[in-house]
Amino acid sequence: MSTSTSRTYNSKLRAHQAEATRNRILVSAEALFIEHGYEKTTITAIAAGARVAPQTVYAAFGSKVGVVSAILNRIRSDERYQALHQKAMQTTDPCQSLHVVAHLICEIYDSRALLFEQLLGTLATSQELAAHLEAQYLHDRKLSRIYMSSLHSRGCIREELDIERALDIFWVLINFSPYQMLVRHCRWTSQAYVDWLTSLLCRELLRHPPQEMRR
Numbered sequence: 528m529s530t531s532t533s534r535t536y537n538s539k540l541r542a543h544q545a546e547a548t549r550n551r552i553l554v555s556a557e558a559l560f561i562e563h564g565y566e567k568t569t570i571t572a573i574a575a576g577a578r579v580a581p582q583t584v585y586a587a588f589g590s591k592v593g594v595v596s597a598i599l600n601r602i603r604s605d606e607r608y609q610a611l612h613q614k615a616m617q618t619t620d621p622c623q624s625l626h627v628v629a630h631l632i633c634e635i636y637d638s639r640a641l642l643f644e645q646l647l648g649t650l651a652t653s654q655e656l657a658a659h660l661e662a663q664y665l666h667d668r669k670l671s672r673i674y675m676s677s678l679h680s681r682g683c684i685r686e687e688l689d690i691e692r693a694l695d696i697f698w699v700l701i702n703f704s705p706y707q708m709l710v711r712h713c714r715w716t717s718q719a720y721v722d723w724l725t726s727l728l729c730r731e732l733l734r735h736p737p738q739e740m741r742r
Contacts, residue, residue, distance in 0.1 A: 549587050551577040553601060556594045561641045565595070565649040565656060592659045595646065599663060602635060616674065621683040622729045622737055628674075628701070629724040633717050636706045643703050644711075671697060678732070685734050696731050700724060 555576030559568040570591060574581040588594045602608065611631040618624040636643070650657045675694045678684050684693050701724070709715040709723070729736040 545587075548577070548579060548583065549597070552579065552584055552587060553594065553598055557598055557642055560595075560645050564645050565591070566653060592655055595656065596659060596663070598642070602639060608635065616677065621678055621681070621733050622725070624678070625728040625732070626721070626725040629721045629728065632701045632724065633706070633721045636703060636710070637717055640707070640711060644707065647703070668694070668698060671701075683733055683735075685732065688732070693732055697728065700727055700731070 552573060556568070556573045559572055559576060563572075568591070570581050570584050573591075573594065574584045577584070584594070588597055608631065611627055611634070615624050615627040615631065618627060646656065646660065650660065672690065672694055675684070675697055676690055679690050679693065684690075688696070705724075706720060710717065710720050715723075
């Protein structure tokens with residue numbers, strides 16, 4: 528094996544090992560956040576669960592908030608999430624596109640409901656986490672604006688709604704709180720929630736919703 532090939536192999540091996548370590552840390556952190564909450568979970572406990580030193584967690588993520596950020600980013604970068612996002616952007620029928628969005632939102636909430644409940648329950652007592660989640664909110668709203676602008680530019684949005692008002696409505700409806708109330712507390716099925724959300728999004732946003740979804 529040449530020196531160059533050996534260096535490439537070693538570099539790839541180190542990168543693979545580093546990524547595996549990051550994944551173990553994130554899995555450990557998410558489990559602890561769900562079980563004990565954000566504030567009661569320490570970097571030391573996260574490190575122990577991942578079988579690494581606390582310094583490794585700090586080196587990889589900087590802080591506990593950095594760990595939360597990485598968990599949320601991993602949700603967004605998931606292949607299934609990306610595929611559904613692309614499908615929603617590319618689907619020409621606006622109601623079908625909103626149905627894909629509703630399905631995507633439900634999948635995320637179904638898989639991360641316990642984590643979101645713990646994080647949101649901490650906002651009143653952790654200014655650091657609250658500030659970070661506010662920044663995440665602004666980032667996600669910017670991405671949603673791109674989607675809403677696409678529908679608006681094609682003449683799909685109700686004529687009395689500008690992009691900002693349409694975005695406000697969209698953002699409220701896809702928020703975690705309605706899912707939490709309907710699915711977690713009222714025991715709706717995920718499919719019932721998707722159907723409800725699709726109908727409401729189409730009725731409130733679209734210029735020409737399907738007949739069965741009109742007021």
